[in-house]
Amino acid sequence: xxxxDAESCIGCGICTHFCPVDALGGWGIIEIDREACTDCRExxxxxxxxxxxxxx
Amino acid sequence: xxxxxxxxxxxxxxxxxxxxxxxxxxxxxxxxxxEKLPFLGGRMATLDHxxxxxxxxxxxxxxxxxxxxxxEVGASLELRSxxxxxxxxxxxxxxxxxxxxxxxxxxxxxARDDAEAERAYRAFKNxxxxxxxxxxxxxDQWGRHFTDNPSIxxxxxxxxxxIGINSYEIPAGEFFRQITEGAVMTWASPPxxxxxxxxxxxxxxERMGGEVWSRCQALQIxxxxxxxxxxxxxxxxxxxxxxAQAVISNAPPRKTVELAGRPLxxxxxxxxxxxxxxTPMICFKMATDKQFKGLEGSSSLSLVEQNRRIFLxxxxxxxxxxxxxxxxxxxxxxxxxxxxxxxxxxxxxxxxAMQDLRNTIPDFERDVKILRINIAxxxxxxxxxxxxxxxxxxxxxxxxxxxxDRSAPKGWWCSLAAIxxxxxxxxxxxxxxxxx
Numbered sequence: 363x364x365x366x367d368a369e370s371c372i373g374c375g376i377c378t379h380f381c382p383v384d385a386l387g388g389w390g391i392i393e394i395d396r397e398a399c400t401d402c403r404e405x406x407x408x409x410x411x412x413x414x415x416x417x418x
Numbered sequence: 419x420x421x422x423x424x425x426x427x428x429x430x431x432x433x434x435x436x437x438x439x440x441x442x443x444x445x446x447x448x449x450x451x452x453e454k455l456p457f458l459g460g461r462m463a464t465l466d467h468x469x470x471x472x473x474x475x476x477x478x479x480x481x482x483x484x485x486x487x488x489x490e491v492g493a494s495l496e497l498r499s500x501x502x503x504x505x506x507x508x509x510x511x512x513x514x515x516x517x518x519x520x521x522x523x524x525x526x527x528x529a530r531d532d533a534e535a536e537r538a539y540r541a542f543k544n545x546x547x548x549x550x551x552x553x554x555x556x557x558d559q560w561g562r563h564f565t566d567n568p569s570i571x572x573x574x575x576x577x578x579x580x581i582g583i584n585s586y587e588i589p590a591g592e593f594f595r596q597i598t599e600g601a602v603m604t605w606a607s608p609p610x611x612x613x614x615x616x617x618x619x620x621x622x623x624e625r626m627g628g629e630v631w632s633r634c635q636a637l638q639i640x641x642x643x644x645x646x647x648x649x650x651x652x653x654x655x656x657x658x659x660x661x662a663q664a665v666i667s668n669a670p671p672r673k674t675v676e677l678a679g680r681p682l683x684x685x686x687x688x689x690x691x692x693x694x695x696x697t698p699m700i701c702f703k704m705a706t707d708k709q710f711k712g713l714e715g716s717s718s719l720s721l722v723e724q725n726r727r728i729f730l731x732x733x734x735x736x737x738x739x740x741x742x743x744x745x746x747x748x749x750x751x752x753x754x755x756x757x758x759x760x761x762x763x764x765x766x767x768x769x770x771a772m773q774d775l776r777n778t779i780p781d782f783e784r785d786v787k788i789l790r791i792n793i794a795x796x797x798x799x800x801x802x803x804x805x806x807x808x809x810x811x812x813x814x815x816x817x818x819x820x821x822x823d824r825s826a827p828k829g830w831w832c833s834l835a836a837i838x839x840x841x842x843x844x845x846x847x848x849x850x851x852x853x854x
Contacts, residue, residue, distance in 0.1 A: 373764065373793035376474060379465040380456065389791040390700075390764050407633065408456055410798050 363417055364403060366392045370413035380408040419650070420658050424448045424629075425853045427649045427660045429636045429677070430668030432460030433833045434822030436619040436630075437840025438666050438847075440491040443626035445844070447853045450660050451623065452651050454635040459616030460668070461798065462833055467789055469743035471611040472703055475794065476833050477732060477750060480602030483834050484615055487841075493622035495615060497606040500717035500737050508569050508722050512712065515720075528569035528722070538570050545594045553591035553806060560590035572723035579729045579754045581831050582697030582800030587758050592806040595829030602834060609740045639665055639678035639818060646678070646817035663851040664817045666843055670694065670797040671809055674820055682815050690809055694824050696799020697758050700727075700771055702751040703789040709733060709747060710779045710786075721778065727753035727767060728774035749786070751775060758804070764793060801832055808835075811843050817851075819843045 373390040385398035386405060392413075406414050426442055428435045431453035439449045457463050461475025479485075481497055488495040504515035508528055516523035522539050529535035541564045545551050551560050557578060561571045575585035578593060608614035620630050631653060638650040640659065648661035667674040671691035675683055683691070713719050717736040721729050728751050735747035742748040753771040755762050768791060776782045794800045802824040809825045812818075821843045826835035 372795050372798055373791075374474070374798045375472075375790045375792035376455075376465070378790065379467060379472070389768060389788075390793050407454075410455060410460075411796070 365417045367413045370411045377405045377408045424450045427662035428666045431458040432668045433462045433836035434840045435668030437837045438821045438843045439623045440619045441844035443628040449628040451630040452634040453632045462616045464611030464613030471741040476612045478605040491622045493618035495618040499606040504718045505716040506720045551590035553589040556586045557590045557593045558586040582699045599829030600834045609738045666819045668822045694803045696796045697801045698795040699800045700753045701792045704749040705787045725774040727771040
Protein backbone atom coordinates (compact mmCIF):
# COMPACT_ATOMS: atom_id res chain seq x y z
CA UNK A 363 0.00 0.00 0.00
CA UNK A 364 1.25 3.48 -0.86
CA UNK A 365 1.12 6.05 1.92
CA UNK A 366 1.79 9.80 2.02
CA ASP A 367 4.29 10.94 4.63
CA ALA A 368 2.40 14.03 5.81
CA GLU A 369 5.61 15.49 7.28
CA SER A 370 7.41 15.46 3.93
CA CYS A 371 4.51 16.15 1.53
CA ILE A 372 4.40 19.83 0.60
CA GLY A 373 1.32 19.65 -1.63
CA CYS A 374 3.08 20.44 -4.93
CA GLY A 375 0.70 18.11 -6.77
CA ILE A 376 3.33 16.55 -9.05
CA CYS A 377 2.31 12.98 -8.18
CA THR A 378 -1.32 13.60 -9.22
CA HIS A 379 -0.20 13.72 -12.86
CA PHE A 380 1.14 10.19 -12.72
CA CYS A 381 -1.81 8.36 -11.18
CA PRO A 382 -3.68 6.44 -13.90
CA VAL A 383 -6.91 6.33 -11.87
CA ASP A 384 -6.91 9.86 -10.35
CA ALA A 385 -6.68 8.48 -6.83
CA LEU A 386 -4.33 11.22 -5.67
CA GLY A 387 -5.95 14.51 -4.78
CA GLY A 388 -6.76 16.90 -2.01
CA TRP A 389 -6.23 20.63 -1.96
CA GLY A 390 -2.73 21.10 -0.74
CA ILE A 391 -1.34 18.07 1.10
CA ILE A 392 -2.03 14.92 -0.93
CA GLU A 393 -4.78 12.53 0.10
CA ILE A 394 -5.15 9.05 -1.40
CA ASP A 395 -8.62 7.87 -2.38
CA ARG A 396 -8.40 4.31 -1.09
CA GLU A 397 -11.49 3.22 -3.01
CA ALA A 398 -9.93 4.28 -6.31
CA CYS A 399 -6.29 3.32 -5.63
CA THR A 400 -5.32 0.05 -7.32
CA ASP A 401 -1.91 -0.08 -5.60
CA CYS A 402 -0.16 0.04 -8.99
CA ARG A 403 2.63 2.16 -7.40
CA GLU A 404 3.08 4.34 -10.48
CA UNK A 405 3.21 7.34 -8.16
CA UNK A 406 6.16 6.10 -6.13
CA UNK A 407 9.28 7.88 -7.35
CA UNK A 408 7.35 10.84 -8.78
CA UNK A 409 7.53 12.91 -5.58
CA UNK A 410 10.24 15.61 -5.49
CA UNK A 411 10.24 15.34 -1.69
CA UNK A 412 10.19 11.51 -1.55
CA UNK A 413 6.95 11.66 0.45
CA UNK A 414 5.27 8.66 -1.19
CA UNK A 415 6.25 5.39 0.40
CA UNK A 416 5.25 1.77 0.04
CA UNK A 417 4.12 0.23 3.31
CA UNK A 418 3.13 -3.39 3.68
CA UNK B 419 30.08 -1.74 -9.94
CA UNK B 420 29.61 -0.81 -13.60
CA UNK B 421 31.39 2.36 -14.71
CA UNK B 422 30.88 4.96 -17.41
CA UNK B 423 33.04 7.98 -18.14
CA UNK B 424 32.21 11.55 -18.99
CA UNK B 425 33.77 14.99 -18.55
CA UNK B 426 31.09 16.50 -16.32
CA UNK B 427 28.41 14.67 -14.30
CA UNK B 428 25.35 16.72 -13.44
CA UNK B 429 22.84 15.92 -10.71
CA UNK B 430 19.39 17.33 -11.46
CA UNK B 431 17.70 18.47 -14.68
CA UNK B 432 16.42 21.79 -13.35
CA UNK B 433 17.34 24.96 -15.19
CA UNK B 434 20.76 25.23 -13.51
CA UNK B 435 21.60 21.68 -14.56
CA UNK B 436 20.35 21.87 -18.14
CA UNK B 437 21.86 25.33 -18.72
CA UNK B 438 25.35 24.26 -17.67
CA UNK B 439 24.96 20.93 -19.51
CA UNK B 440 23.94 22.63 -22.77
CA UNK B 441 26.73 25.23 -22.63
CA UNK B 442 29.37 22.62 -21.77
CA UNK B 443 28.13 20.30 -24.52
CA UNK B 444 28.50 23.15 -26.97
CA UNK B 445 32.06 23.68 -25.74
CA UNK B 446 32.88 20.04 -26.48
CA UNK B 447 32.47 18.44 -23.06
CA UNK B 448 30.76 15.07 -22.70
CA UNK B 449 28.05 15.51 -20.05
CA UNK B 450 25.68 13.12 -18.30
CA UNK B 451 22.69 14.65 -16.51
CA UNK B 452 20.83 12.45 -14.02
CA GLU B 453 17.31 13.21 -12.79
CA LYS B 454 15.57 11.19 -10.09
CA LEU B 455 12.05 12.19 -11.18
CA PRO B 456 10.21 10.64 -14.16
CA PHE B 457 10.10 14.01 -15.96
CA LEU B 458 12.82 16.53 -16.85
CA GLY B 459 13.08 20.20 -15.96
CA GLY B 460 12.23 20.29 -12.24
CA ARG B 461 10.37 23.52 -11.54
CA MET B 462 10.58 24.34 -15.29
CA ALA B 463 8.41 21.51 -16.58
CA THR B 464 4.84 21.08 -17.80
CA LEU B 465 2.70 18.03 -17.00
CA ASP B 466 -0.62 16.95 -18.49
CA HIS B 467 -3.87 16.91 -16.52
CA UNK B 468 -6.68 15.63 -18.75
CA UNK B 469 -5.57 17.86 -21.62
CA UNK B 470 -4.65 20.84 -19.46
CA UNK B 471 -0.94 21.70 -19.52
CA UNK B 472 0.10 22.37 -15.93
CA UNK B 473 3.40 24.11 -15.27
CA UNK B 474 5.28 22.61 -12.32
CA UNK B 475 6.80 25.98 -11.46
CA UNK B 476 7.68 28.84 -13.80
CA UNK B 477 4.62 30.33 -15.52
CA UNK B 478 6.43 32.71 -17.86
CA UNK B 479 9.89 33.06 -19.35
CA UNK B 480 11.61 35.83 -21.28
CA UNK B 481 13.24 36.06 -24.69
CA UNK B 482 16.19 38.17 -23.46
CA UNK B 483 17.56 35.43 -21.23
CA UNK B 484 15.77 32.12 -21.91
CA UNK B 485 15.40 32.68 -25.66
CA UNK B 486 18.99 33.89 -25.99
CA UNK B 487 20.35 30.78 -24.24
CA UNK B 488 18.38 28.53 -26.59
CA UNK B 489 19.70 30.34 -29.66
CA GLU B 490 23.23 30.10 -28.31
CA VAL B 491 23.12 26.31 -27.92
CA GLY B 492 21.08 25.63 -31.06
CA ALA B 493 17.85 24.74 -29.25
CA SER B 494 14.69 25.65 -31.07
CA LEU B 495 12.07 27.35 -28.91
CA GLU B 496 8.90 29.17 -29.86
CA LEU B 497 7.90 31.94 -27.50
CA ARG B 498 4.62 33.81 -27.50
CA SER B 499 4.27 37.19 -25.90
CA UNK B 500 0.84 38.25 -24.77
CA UNK B 501 -0.66 40.30 -27.60
CA UNK B 502 -3.29 41.66 -25.30
CA UNK B 503 -2.23 43.65 -22.31
CA UNK B 504 -1.88 42.84 -18.66
CA UNK B 505 -4.48 44.63 -16.57
CA UNK B 506 -3.74 46.31 -13.25
CA UNK B 507 -6.57 46.85 -10.81
CA UNK B 508 -6.25 49.70 -8.31
CA UNK B 509 -9.08 50.59 -5.93
CA UNK B 510 -11.53 48.58 -8.06
CA UNK B 511 -10.59 50.36 -11.30
CA UNK B 512 -8.76 48.62 -14.17
CA UNK B 513 -5.80 50.07 -16.06
CA UNK B 514 -3.88 48.53 -18.98
CA UNK B 515 -0.24 47.69 -18.35
CA UNK B 516 1.80 50.46 -19.96
CA UNK B 517 3.77 49.50 -23.08
CA UNK B 518 6.14 52.44 -22.67
CA UNK B 519 7.47 54.25 -19.57
CA UNK B 520 6.24 51.38 -17.39
CA UNK B 521 7.30 52.77 -14.02
CA UNK B 522 6.28 56.37 -14.60
CA UNK B 523 2.87 55.34 -15.91
CA UNK B 524 2.09 52.71 -13.32
CA UNK B 525 3.07 55.04 -10.48
CA UNK B 526 0.84 57.74 -11.96
CA UNK B 527 -2.12 55.28 -11.93
CA UNK B 528 -1.56 54.75 -8.23
CA ALA B 529 -0.82 58.33 -7.18
CA ARG B 530 -3.51 60.66 -5.87
CA ASP B 531 -2.05 63.66 -7.72
CA ASP B 532 0.84 64.62 -10.03
CA ALA B 533 3.10 65.76 -7.20
CA GLU B 534 2.76 62.40 -5.47
CA ALA B 535 3.43 60.54 -8.75
CA GLU B 536 6.52 62.65 -9.35
CA ARG B 537 7.81 62.08 -5.79
CA ALA B 538 7.37 58.30 -6.10
CA TYR B 539 9.01 58.16 -9.50
CA ARG B 540 11.98 60.25 -8.34
CA ALA B 541 12.54 57.96 -5.34
CA PHE B 542 12.35 54.89 -7.57
CA LYS B 543 14.67 56.37 -10.20
CA ASN B 544 17.16 57.32 -7.51
CA UNK B 545 17.28 53.70 -6.38
CA UNK B 546 18.07 52.57 -9.92
CA UNK B 547 20.32 55.35 -11.25
CA UNK B 548 22.00 56.76 -8.17
CA UNK B 549 22.21 54.82 -4.92
CA UNK B 550 21.09 51.24 -4.36
CA UNK B 551 18.95 51.31 -1.19
CA UNK B 552 20.24 49.33 1.77
CA UNK B 553 19.81 45.59 2.28
CA UNK B 554 19.16 46.43 5.98
CA UNK B 555 15.59 47.62 5.38
CA UNK B 556 12.68 45.97 3.66
CA UNK B 557 11.24 47.22 0.38
CA ASP B 558 8.13 48.24 2.31
CA GLN B 559 10.18 50.30 4.77
CA TRP B 560 11.90 52.00 1.86
CA GLY B 561 8.51 52.83 0.30
CA ARG B 562 7.02 54.16 3.53
CA HIS B 563 9.91 56.59 3.76
CA PHE B 564 8.43 58.62 0.88
CA THR B 565 4.76 57.68 0.70
CA ASP B 566 1.79 56.51 2.74
CA ASN B 567 -0.31 55.80 -0.35
CA PRO B 568 -1.37 52.14 -0.16
CA SER B 569 -1.69 51.91 -3.94
CA ILE B 570 1.93 52.97 -4.49
CA UNK B 571 3.15 50.65 -1.74
CA UNK B 572 0.87 48.04 -3.32
CA UNK B 573 2.71 48.23 -6.66
CA UNK B 574 6.03 47.33 -5.07
CA UNK B 575 4.34 44.64 -2.97
CA UNK B 576 2.67 43.18 -6.05
CA UNK B 577 5.89 43.06 -8.04
CA UNK B 578 7.73 40.96 -5.47
CA UNK B 579 4.76 38.68 -4.71
CA UNK B 580 5.41 37.22 -8.15
CA ILE B 581 8.63 35.70 -6.85
CA GLY B 582 6.96 34.39 -3.70
CA ILE B 583 7.87 37.09 -1.21
CA ASN B 584 6.16 39.97 0.60
CA SER B 585 7.46 43.53 0.26
CA TYR B 586 7.98 43.64 4.02
CA GLU B 587 10.27 40.60 3.77
CA ILE B 588 12.53 41.39 0.81
CA PRO B 589 15.57 43.62 1.41
CA ALA B 590 15.09 46.92 -0.46
CA GLY B 591 18.56 46.60 -1.99
CA GLU B 592 17.74 43.19 -3.41
CA PHE B 593 14.64 44.51 -5.17
CA PHE B 594 16.63 47.27 -6.85
CA ARG B 595 19.46 44.95 -7.78
CA GLN B 596 16.93 42.58 -9.36
CA ILE B 597 15.83 45.42 -11.61
CA THR B 598 19.34 46.51 -12.56
CA GLU B 599 20.83 42.99 -12.91
CA GLY B 600 18.28 40.33 -13.69
CA ALA B 601 15.39 42.21 -15.23
CA VAL B 602 13.44 40.83 -18.16
CA MET B 603 11.41 43.22 -20.24
CA THR B 604 9.16 40.91 -22.22
CA TRP B 605 7.44 37.92 -20.69
CA ALA B 606 6.34 35.05 -22.83
CA SER B 607 5.30 31.38 -22.82
CA PRO B 608 6.05 28.50 -25.16
CA PRO B 609 2.79 27.25 -26.77
CA UNK B 610 2.59 24.14 -24.56
CA UNK B 611 3.93 25.65 -21.34
CA UNK B 612 7.33 26.43 -19.86
CA UNK B 613 8.37 22.78 -19.93
CA UNK B 614 9.13 23.27 -23.62
CA UNK B 615 12.12 25.39 -22.61
CA UNK B 616 13.61 22.44 -20.68
CA UNK B 617 12.72 20.06 -23.53
CA UNK B 618 14.51 22.35 -25.99
CA UNK B 619 17.66 22.41 -23.87
CA UNK B 620 17.59 18.63 -23.32
CA UNK B 621 17.15 18.12 -27.08
CA UNK B 622 20.18 20.32 -27.75
CA UNK B 623 22.30 18.49 -25.12
CA GLU B 624 21.45 15.12 -26.68
CA ARG B 625 22.13 16.31 -30.22
CA MET B 626 25.57 17.49 -29.11
CA GLY B 627 26.40 14.06 -27.66
CA GLY B 628 25.37 14.53 -24.03
CA GLU B 629 23.06 12.20 -22.13
CA VAL B 630 20.09 13.03 -19.91
CA TRP B 631 18.62 10.21 -17.81
CA SER B 632 15.32 10.46 -15.94
CA ARG B 633 14.29 8.07 -13.12
CA CYS B 634 17.96 7.95 -12.19
CA GLN B 635 18.74 8.85 -8.59
CA ALA B 636 22.14 10.06 -7.43
CA LEU B 637 23.29 7.99 -4.45
CA GLN B 638 26.72 9.48 -3.82
CA ILE B 639 29.17 12.13 -4.95
CA UNK B 640 32.54 10.37 -5.12
CA UNK B 641 35.65 12.19 -3.98
CA UNK B 642 39.36 11.45 -3.71
CA UNK B 643 41.74 13.59 -1.66
CA UNK B 644 39.08 16.28 -1.28
CA UNK B 645 38.29 16.49 -4.99
CA UNK B 646 35.17 15.28 -6.83
CA UNK B 647 35.77 12.29 -9.10
CA UNK B 648 32.24 11.44 -10.16
CA UNK B 649 28.90 10.19 -8.88
CA UNK B 650 27.20 6.91 -8.12
CA UNK B 651 23.63 6.56 -9.37
CA UNK B 652 20.82 4.05 -9.33
CA UNK B 653 19.97 3.24 -12.94
CA UNK B 654 17.56 0.48 -14.01
CA UNK B 655 17.78 -1.08 -10.56
CA UNK B 656 21.58 -1.20 -10.49
CA UNK B 657 24.30 1.01 -9.03
CA UNK B 658 26.43 2.69 -11.69
CA UNK B 659 29.51 4.85 -11.22
CA UNK B 660 29.88 7.85 -13.52
CA UNK B 661 33.47 9.08 -13.38
CA ALA B 662 34.00 12.72 -14.28
CA GLN B 663 36.51 15.56 -14.00
CA ALA B 664 33.90 17.80 -12.41
CA VAL B 665 30.48 17.35 -10.79
CA ILE B 666 27.65 19.89 -10.86
CA SER B 667 24.84 19.56 -8.35
CA ASN B 668 21.54 21.16 -9.22
CA ALA B 669 20.03 19.56 -6.10
CA PRO B 670 19.32 21.62 -2.95
CA PRO B 671 22.57 22.35 -1.02
CA ARG B 672 21.62 20.17 1.96
CA LYS B 673 21.20 17.26 -0.42
CA THR B 674 24.53 18.01 -2.10
CA VAL B 675 26.27 17.97 1.30
CA GLU B 676 24.59 14.68 2.18
CA LEU B 677 25.64 13.09 -1.14
CA ALA B 678 29.30 14.04 -0.78
CA GLY B 679 29.53 13.62 3.01
CA ARG B 680 29.44 16.34 5.69
CA PRO B 681 33.08 16.04 6.82
CA LEU B 682 34.21 17.46 3.45
CA UNK B 683 32.49 20.78 4.10
CA UNK B 684 33.71 23.51 6.46
CA UNK B 685 31.40 24.85 9.20
CA UNK B 686 30.77 28.11 7.35
CA UNK B 687 29.53 26.34 4.23
CA UNK B 688 27.37 24.00 6.29
CA UNK B 689 25.82 26.95 8.09
CA UNK B 690 25.11 28.81 4.82
CA UNK B 691 23.73 25.66 3.19
CA UNK B 692 21.45 25.00 6.17
CA UNK B 693 20.05 28.55 5.94
CA UNK B 694 18.90 28.10 2.33
CA UNK B 695 15.13 28.04 2.28
CA UNK B 696 12.63 28.21 -0.58
CA THR B 697 9.82 30.75 -0.83
CA PRO B 698 6.16 29.67 -0.75
CA MET B 699 3.22 30.21 -3.08
CA ILE B 700 -0.23 28.71 -3.51
CA CYS B 701 -1.24 28.23 -7.14
CA PHE B 702 -4.83 27.61 -8.13
CA LYS B 703 -4.99 25.82 -11.49
CA MET B 704 -8.48 26.43 -12.81
CA ALA B 705 -10.61 25.65 -15.86
CA THR B 706 -13.41 27.71 -17.31
CA ASP B 707 -15.41 27.86 -20.54
CA LYS B 708 -15.25 31.61 -20.96
CA GLN B 709 -13.12 34.50 -19.91
CA PHE B 710 -14.63 36.20 -16.89
CA LYS B 711 -15.66 39.85 -16.75
CA GLY B 712 -12.63 41.92 -15.89
CA LEU B 713 -10.23 39.77 -17.89
CA GLU B 714 -11.71 40.21 -21.39
CA GLY B 715 -9.11 41.38 -23.90
CA SER B 716 -6.35 40.85 -21.40
CA SER B 717 -4.07 38.00 -20.44
CA SER B 718 -3.80 38.67 -16.72
CA LEU B 719 -5.33 40.62 -13.92
CA SER B 720 -2.93 42.07 -11.38
CA LEU B 721 -4.71 42.82 -8.13
CA VAL B 722 -2.62 45.47 -6.52
CA GLU B 723 -4.10 46.16 -3.11
CA GLN B 724 -7.68 45.13 -2.60
CA ASN B 725 -7.27 41.40 -2.04
CA ARG B 726 -6.03 39.60 1.00
CA ARG B 727 -4.09 36.86 -0.77
CA ILE B 728 -4.70 36.46 -4.51
CA PHE B 729 -2.52 38.96 -6.33
CA LEU B 730 -2.59 37.65 -9.89
CA UNK B 731 -4.94 35.76 -12.18
CA UNK B 732 -3.35 34.63 -15.41
CA UNK B 733 -5.28 33.42 -18.45
CA UNK B 734 -2.87 31.11 -20.26
CA UNK B 735 -5.42 30.50 -23.00
CA UNK B 736 -5.27 34.09 -24.19
CA UNK B 737 -1.61 33.47 -25.15
CA UNK B 738 -1.52 29.69 -25.67
CA UNK B 739 -4.91 28.10 -26.39
CA UNK B 740 -3.02 24.78 -26.81
CA UNK B 741 -2.63 24.60 -23.03
CA UNK B 742 -6.31 23.65 -22.53
CA UNK B 743 -8.63 21.18 -24.30
CA UNK B 744 -10.76 22.67 -27.08
CA UNK B 745 -13.43 24.99 -25.77
CA UNK B 746 -11.82 25.30 -22.33
CA UNK B 747 -9.57 27.96 -20.84
CA UNK B 748 -6.77 27.42 -18.35
CA UNK B 749 -6.46 30.01 -15.60
CA UNK B 750 -3.93 30.26 -12.81
CA UNK B 751 -4.33 32.35 -9.67
CA UNK B 752 -1.50 32.86 -7.23
CA UNK B 753 -1.29 33.71 -3.52
CA UNK B 754 1.62 34.19 -1.11
CA UNK B 755 1.23 33.42 2.62
CA UNK B 756 1.28 36.32 5.09
CA UNK B 757 4.85 35.41 5.97
CA UNK B 758 7.27 33.56 3.76
CA UNK B 759 8.89 31.97 6.80
CA UNK B 760 7.44 28.71 8.14
CA UNK B 761 5.37 27.49 9.87
CA UNK B 762 2.61 28.19 7.35
CA UNK B 763 -1.11 27.81 7.98
CA UNK B 764 -2.01 26.71 4.46
CA UNK B 765 -5.57 25.81 5.44
CA UNK B 766 -6.20 29.40 6.45
CA UNK B 767 -4.23 30.78 3.50
CA UNK B 768 -6.26 28.69 1.02
CA UNK B 769 -9.52 29.80 2.65
CA UNK B 770 -8.56 33.49 2.36
CA ALA B 771 -7.46 33.02 -1.24
CA MET B 772 -10.73 31.24 -2.08
CA GLN B 773 -12.64 34.18 -0.63
CA ASP B 774 -10.60 36.51 -2.86
CA LEU B 775 -11.39 34.39 -5.92
CA ARG B 776 -15.12 34.51 -5.14
CA ASN B 777 -14.89 38.30 -4.77
CA THR B 778 -12.84 38.80 -7.94
CA ILE B 779 -14.37 36.36 -10.44
CA PRO B 780 -18.09 36.88 -11.04
CA ASP B 781 -20.04 33.61 -10.69
CA PHE B 782 -16.90 31.84 -9.54
CA GLU B 783 -18.73 28.83 -8.12
CA ARG B 784 -20.78 28.35 -11.28
CA ASP B 785 -18.21 29.09 -14.00
CA VAL B 786 -14.85 27.99 -12.65
CA LYS B 787 -13.62 24.50 -11.86
CA ILE B 788 -10.54 24.17 -9.68
CA LEU B 789 -8.29 21.51 -11.19
CA ARG B 790 -5.60 21.60 -8.51
CA ILE B 791 -4.38 23.74 -5.65
CA ASN B 792 -0.62 23.30 -5.76
CA ILE B 793 1.70 24.52 -3.06
CA ALA B 794 5.29 25.55 -3.67
CA UNK B 795 7.52 25.66 -0.61
CA UNK B 796 10.83 24.50 0.85
CA UNK B 797 13.06 22.68 -1.63
CA UNK B 798 10.22 22.97 -4.17
CA UNK B 799 9.74 26.71 -3.58
CA UNK B 800 8.95 29.46 -6.07
CA UNK B 801 12.48 30.62 -5.49
CA UNK B 802 14.93 28.08 -4.13
CA UNK B 803 16.20 30.58 -1.59
CA UNK B 804 15.33 33.85 0.12
CA UNK B 805 16.35 36.89 -1.93
CA UNK B 806 19.97 37.85 -1.47
CA UNK B 807 20.73 34.69 0.50
CA UNK B 808 22.61 32.50 -1.94
CA UNK B 809 25.64 30.24 -2.01
CA UNK B 810 28.66 30.57 -4.31
CA UNK B 811 28.84 28.22 -7.31
CA UNK B 812 31.87 26.48 -5.84
CA UNK B 813 31.75 24.21 -2.82
CA UNK B 814 34.71 23.46 -0.53
CA UNK B 815 35.14 20.19 -2.50
CA UNK B 816 37.45 20.82 -5.49
CA UNK B 817 35.61 20.20 -8.75
CA UNK B 818 32.16 20.13 -7.10
CA UNK B 819 29.92 23.00 -8.21
CA UNK B 820 26.33 23.90 -7.39
CA UNK B 821 24.15 25.38 -10.14
CA UNK B 822 20.63 26.73 -9.83
CA ASP B 823 18.81 29.70 -8.38
CA ARG B 824 20.27 28.96 -4.94
CA SER B 825 23.76 29.72 -6.19
CA ALA B 826 23.41 32.86 -8.26
CA PRO B 827 24.80 36.34 -7.58
CA LYS B 828 22.65 38.85 -5.69
CA GLY B 829 19.92 40.43 -7.79
CA TRP B 830 19.17 37.33 -9.83
CA TRP B 831 15.94 35.48 -9.17
CA CYS B 832 13.93 32.41 -10.17
CA SER B 833 14.82 30.78 -13.49
CA LEU B 834 16.85 33.84 -14.52
CA ALA B 835 19.08 33.13 -11.52
CA ALA B 836 19.33 29.46 -12.46
CA ILE B 837 20.46 30.36 -15.99
CA UNK B 838 22.97 32.91 -14.66
CA UNK B 839 24.34 30.34 -12.24
CA UNK B 840 24.53 27.63 -14.94
CA UNK B 841 26.46 30.05 -17.15
CA UNK B 842 28.95 30.90 -14.40
CA UNK B 843 29.54 27.22 -13.66
CA UNK B 844 30.05 26.38 -17.35
CA UNK B 845 32.52 29.28 -17.71
CA UNK B 846 34.52 28.25 -14.66
CA UNK B 847 34.70 24.62 -15.77
CA UNK B 848 36.05 25.69 -19.15
CA UNK B 849 38.85 27.60 -17.40
CA UNK B 850 39.91 24.67 -15.20
CA UNK B 851 39.09 21.39 -16.91
CA UNK B 852 39.66 20.39 -20.51
CA UNK B 853 37.41 17.84 -22.26
CA UNK B 854 39.05 14.41 -22.52
